[in-house]
Amino acid sequence: MAGVSRQQYKTYTKYIRVMCSGRVDIAFVLRALSNGADGVFIGGCHLNDCHYNTHGNYHALNMVLLVKKIMEHIGINPERLRLESVSAGEGIRFAEIANDFAMTVKDLGPLGKGEGMDKNGLTLKLKAVTQLIPYIRVVLNERLRVRFSTVEEYDEFYASEELDRLFRELIADKLAVSQIMLLLREKPFSTVEISKILGIVPSEIARHLNSSVKHGLVSYEEDRQRFAIV
Numbered sequence: 001m002a003g004v005s006r007q008q009y010k011t012y013t014k015y016i017r018v019m020c021s022g023r024v025d026i027a028f029v030l031r032a033l034s035n036g037a038d039g040v041f042i043g044g045c046h047l048n049d050c051h052y053n054t055h056g057n058y059h060a061l062n063m064v065l066l067v068k069k070i071m072e073h074i075g076i077n078p079e080r081l082r083l084e085s086v087s088a089g090e091g092i093r094f095a096e097i098a099n100d101f102a103m104t105v106k107d108l109g110p111l112g113k114g115e116g117m118d119k120n121g122l123t124l125k126l127k128a129v130t131q132l133i134p135y136i137r138v139v140l141n142e143r144l145r146v147r148f149s150t151v152e153e154y155d156e157f158y159a160s161e162e163l164d165r166l167f168r169e170l171i172a173d174k175l176a177v178s179q180i181m182l183l184l185r186e187k188p189f190s191t192v193e194i195s196k197i198l199g200i201v202p203s204e205i206a207r208h209l210n211s212s213v214k215h216g217l218v219s220y221e222e223d224r225q226r227f228a229i230v
Contacts, residue, residue, distance in 0.1 A: 022056015188226035
């Protein structure tokens with residue numbers, strides 16, 4: 001790749017795998033990021049031209065757009081994840097795309113640091129999403145499975161108010177609770193402390209904590225004015 005050192009090239013290609021793009025699971029993307037990859041590139045067949053005749057590339061596109069939405073929600077630049085349609089006969093185009101993605105990742109800087117996020121905060125957010133993978137798979141398959149003819153139609157849907165509503169309703173709250181519970185497993189925290197750490201407004205943190213108290217997952221320590229895992 002032009003402009004990329006040998007060490008950078010080894011880093012960028014460390015997690016390369018060959019399979020149908022439809023088999024690329026959310027867990028693979030999160031595992032790569034959690035293990036130190038600064039970006040994840042997925043190359044698949046063109047829509048309506050599936051090499052394996054499974055149309056898995058439609059599933060891959062749907063999955064990638066949802067994961068990018070999740071990444072943006074937790075403060076990770078979604079440009080670190082890219083899906084491109086490239087056929088086996090487009091070697092030159094693939095090289096150009098791979099080089100462009102490598103330059104994009106290089107410009108973004110190391111994962112977390114480029115977003116102004118410390119290592120602990122990054123680890124917590126990625127772990128919070130990872131814990132929800134089984135649930136996110138169900139949401140993707142049962143509530144967000146869509147089938148369009150073009151990439152532009154997928155992009156339009158994922159930028160729509162309808163998708164934003166579904167995301168808030170089905171995923172955003174679950175992500176917030178997952179992060180809160182991970183924090184409380186370390187030690188008790190106040191609402192304000194959790195708000196500052198996670199970058200979520202105190203009123204939202206209080207809402208999630210009160211709900212967790214009602215469900216017997218969290219208790220409130222009056223003397224310390226902190227919430228703790230039951």
